[in-house]
Amino acid sequence: MIARRIWRWLLAILVAGWLPVILITWWWKSSATSDNPFFPPLELIWEQFKLNWVFTNVSIHLVPSLENLFTGFAIAVVVGIGLGALIGTSAEAARYVEPIVDFFRSIPPVALVPVFILLLGLDSGMRIASISFAAAFPILISTIEGVRQTNAVLLDTAKVFRFSPARLLWQVRLPNAMPVVFGGLQVGLQIAFIVTVASEYLGSGFGLGAFTLTATDTFNILDAWTGVVLLGLLGYALSLVFDLVERISLGWYYGQKKLA
Amino acid sequence: MTTPAISIRDVRMDYPSPEGVKHVLDGISYDVTDGHFVSIVGPSGVGKTTLLRLLTGLAQPTGGSIEVRGEKLSGSPKGLAVVLQDYTRSLMPWLTVEKNIALPLRSEKLSRAERRDRIESSLAEVGLEGNQKSYPWQLSGGMQQRVSIARALAVRPSILVMDEPFASVDAQTRFDLEDLVLKVRDDFHITTIMVTHDIDEAVYLSDEVVVLYGKPAKVSEVVSIDLPFPRSQVATRNDHRFAALRTRIYEKVRGLEAPTQP
Numbered sequence: 284m285i286a287r288r289i290w291r292w293l294l295a296i297l298v299a300g301w302l303p304v305i306l307i308t309w310w311w312k313s314s315a316t317s318d319n320p321f322f323p324p325l326e327l328i329w330e331q332f333k334l335n336w337v338f339t340n341v342s343i344h345l346v347p348s349l350e351n352l353f354t355g356f357a358i359a360v361v362v363g364i365g366l367g368a369l370i371g372t373s374a375e376a377a378r379y380v381e382p383i384v385d386f387f388r389s390i391p392p393v394a395l396v397p398v399f400i401l402l403l404g405l406d407s408g409m410r411i412a413s414i415s416f417a418a419a420f421p422i423l424i425s426t427i428e429g430v431r432q433t434n435a436v437l438l439d440t441a442k443v444f445r446f447s448p449a450r451l452l453w454q455v456r457l458p459n460a461m462p463v464v465f466g467g468l469q470v471g472l473q474i475a476f477i478v479t480v481a482s483e484y485l486g487s488g489f490g491l492g493a494f495t496l497t498a499t500d501t502f503n504i505l506d507a508w509t510g511v512v513l514l515g516l517l518g519y520a521l522s523l524v525f526d527l528v529e530r531i532s533l534g535w536y537y538g539q540k541k542l543a
Numbered sequence: 544m545t546t547p548a549i550s551i552r553d554v555r556m557d558y559p560s561p562e563g564v565k566h567v568l569d570g571i572s573y574d575v576t577d578g579h580f581v582s583i584v585g586p587s588g589v590g591k592t593t594l595l596r597l598l599t600g601l602a603q604p605t606g607g608s609i610e611v612r613g614e615k616l617s618g619s620p621k622g623l624a625v626v627l628q629d630y631t632r633s634l635m636p637w638l639t640v641e642k643n644i645a646l647p648l649r650s651e652k653l654s655r656a657e658r659r660d661r662i663e664s665s666l667a668e669v670g671l672e673g674n675q676k677s678y679p680w681q682l683s684g685g686m687q688q689r690v691s692i693a694r695a696l697a698v699r700p701s702i703l704v705m706d707e708p709f710a711s712v713d714a715q716t717r718f719d720l721e722d723l724v725l726k727v728r729d730d731f732h733i734t735t736i737m738v739t740h741d742i743d744e745a746v747y748l749s750d751e752v753v754v755l756y757g758k759p760a761k762v763s764e765v766v767s768i769d770l771p772f773p774r775s776q777v778a779t780r781n782d783h784r785f786a787a788l789r790t791r792i793y794e795k796v797r798g799l800e801a802p803t804q805p
Contacts, residue, residue: 434632436627436629437632437635439601439633442600443599443600443601443619443623443624443647444619444646444647445619446650450649455635458637535636535637535638535680536637539678542680542681
């Protein structure tokens with residue numbers, strides 16, 4: 284039983300991993316003799332990566348970025364789900380708020396960073412505000428949609444149980460909406476990541492965005508590459524963790540889908 | 544004469560529709576005797592489910608009144624439990640069986656031990672011991688409907704209302720569930736009202752069968768089912784009176800006149 288499980292894991296890793304392994308090997312080999320200053324050998328990038336990120340610059344550049352990212356995303360989750368639940372439950376609220384929501388969500392998230400700088404200055408408060416503002420919209424939209432989808436039978440059942448509006452929302456509408464909400468959370472997290480980096484391009488000496496941009500501006504190509512590699516790894520790790528959290532939280536949903 | 548469990552007085556129900564007001568129910572009056580099993584039958588679309596929604600407080604009648612134990616109905620009354628046809632959608636798929644059953648108990652002030660006991664005794668009553676930790680969607684259709692019956696029983700209702708509860712299960716399961724609700728009714732002395740399109744089922748289970756007919760619907764007949772209890776799927780259904788009652792109700796549901804006696 285356990286042996287079979289381990290075997291299945293190994294197989295999954297093999298299936299998912301063969302292409303990355305080939306690509307990295309190819310990059311490594313083909314760049315080995317490169318003298319193009321913009322495309323240094325991967326081996327050099329790797330050496331520099333270890334020098335930069337194990338663990339010298341972590342507290343200066345990685346930690347502030349992650350702090351902003353997580354704080355901003357957390358605010359977006361609370362605001363997005365909270366407002367979404369409200370708007371999704373009340374048709375009245377939806378009529379008033381939805382046009383504004385539609386307008387703001389149509390603005391490319393990164394374009395708002397300069398506006399936030401004007402309003403809030405150049406500290407991490409501005410960055411967190413930009414991140415949460417941009418990431419809140421997909422979460423908001425999906426929550427509105429998910430909460431609205433509650434089927435009539437569930438609502439009748441709750442009514443017979445004489446649930447208060449708060450309990451109805453908390454114990455019926457929101458859990459029922461979670462599969463849809465998670466779709467919005469995933470997009471929100473991606474946007475939060477993008478805005479985290481973009482917000483550091485302007486007026487910051489710290490953070491991964493600032494590090495990479497400064498490296499590029501000073502023709503420190505190796506450093507720039509290590510920044511890009513780290514961002515890639517980070518984004519990938521974020522999505523892995525997200526998938527894991529989703530699988531666990533929505534165990535009932537995936538279990539049901541598997542049987543259907 | 545004791546107060547009836549439910550008293551339906553001249554109930555009317557109109558819906559606004561694109562073609563003007565649609566009259567669904569027109570002056571329904573009927574008393575449900577305490578402890579009785581009553582089935583509501585009638586042709587498709589006659590308004591059976593509408594009447595049931597009024598009885599459960601899920602909708603308000605346009606006219607007339609409904610009293611539950613002498614009190615005028617407004618909203619869903621305490622002590623009333625409902626089992627709906629669509630168990631796949633009335634059970635919460637994100638909750639385990641025991642948490643589903645616990646759901647209506649939260650509004651009652653119960654100690655932890657009492658709650659545990661309610662859940663376990665309800666599950667035992669419907670023959671689902673040991674399935675506490677399963678999710679509803681891991682169970683068969685018949686078992687899911689047993690869970691919704693257990694959930695209804697957990698609040699110790701005095702009135703149980705069921706909307707075509709066995710319409711989506713196979714025939715064998717259906718017989719089992721029919722006998723289950725008869726047992727439940729006996730064990731807890733619950734007044735039970737069931738909407739069904741199955742006349743045999745109505746005759747088999749009921750003390751009285753109410754036939755709705757017409758557009759808008761009226762009570763066209765109340766048939767008293769004088770078959771002896773306990774009922775048995777074999778003996779009761781083979782009783783010649785069973786056939787006679789079924790024929791009589793069938794004719795009423797189809798709007799046929801009873802054949803004149805020679």
